[in-house]
Amino acid sequence: xxxxxxxxxxxxxxxxxxxxxxxxxxxxxxxxxxxxxxxxxxxxxxxxxxxxxxxxxxxxxxxxxxxxxxxxxxxxxxxxxxxxxxxxxxxxxxxxxxxxxxxxxxxxxxxxxxxxxxxxxxxxxxxxxxxxxxxxxxxxxxxxxxxxxxxxxxxxxxxxxxxxxxxxxxxxxxxxxxxxxxxxxxxxxxxxxxxx
Numbered sequence: 001x002x003x004x005x006x007x008x009x010x011x012x013x014x015x016x017x018x019x020x021x022x023x024x025x026x027x028x029x030x031x032x033x034x035x036x037x038x039x040x041x042x043x044x045x046x047x048x049x050x051x052x053x054x055x056x057x058x059x060x061x062x063x064x065x066x067x068x069x070x071x072x073x074x075x076x077x078x079x080x081x082x083x084x085x086x087x088x089x090x091x092x093x094x095x096x097x098x099x100x101x102x103x104x105x106x107x108x109x110x111x112x113x114x115x116x117x118x119x120x121x122x123x124x125x126x127x128x129x130x131x132x133x134x135x136x137x138x139x140x141x142x143x144x145x146x147x148x149x150x151x152x153x154x155x156x157x158x159x160x161x162x163x164x165x166x167x168x169x170x171x172x173x174x175x176x177x178x179x180x181x182x183x184x185x186x187x188x189x190x191x192x193x194x195x196x
Contacts (some may be wrong), residue, residue, distance in 0.1 A: 002105055005027065006029045006033030012056065023042050024039075034054065035078065036051075037049055037050065046150045051075060059186075061074070064130060102127055107184055108121075108173065111179075117193045119153060121156075122174075124174075132166065138161060141153065141156055152192075
């Protein structure tokens with residue numbers, strides 16, 4: 001009877017099939033195939049377990065053990081680690097799927113650059129549903145120069161300098177032109193540098 005391998009990865013499946021040719025090899029799957037295990041015993045000398053997680057081609061662990069009990073314990077511990085990781089990912093997905101909420105008049109900003117710190121300020125001018133936000137770029141004012149080529153700046157509410165941009169709100173903020181924007185206020189001070 002051929003063993004049904006639950007792997008979703010062709011390369012991982014090939015690795016498991018190769019391991020199943022070993023002496024006394026047996027296949028087990030846990031957590032709907034998220035963990036796959038091949039146990040065998042070369043020439044009956046010692047117990048071995050190859051434990052695969054996810055879709056990775058190579059096993060997360062491939063060890064020989066001093067006894068069947070040690071091997072069974074190692075497999076159980078690895079399954080538990082991956083179970084907890086999957087639970088965490090599911091919980092995180094639920095949390096991060098809820099977009100931040102915004103109101104008309106809120107100010108957001110993006111900070112970007114490699115050797116510079118560029119700031120762009122935007123004001124929310126409309127909200128549509130739970131996750132669509134319409135913003136317009138606004139100007140800023142210098143609060144104080146911190147050096148030649150850098151300053152602390154604040155946004156100026158209603159000082160529109162561009163056209164509307166329709167954006168999506170995510171858990172991380174409003175996504176504008178590839179950058180996640182964070183909330184700020186008219187009194188918020190942010191460092192900008194345009195020379196290094």
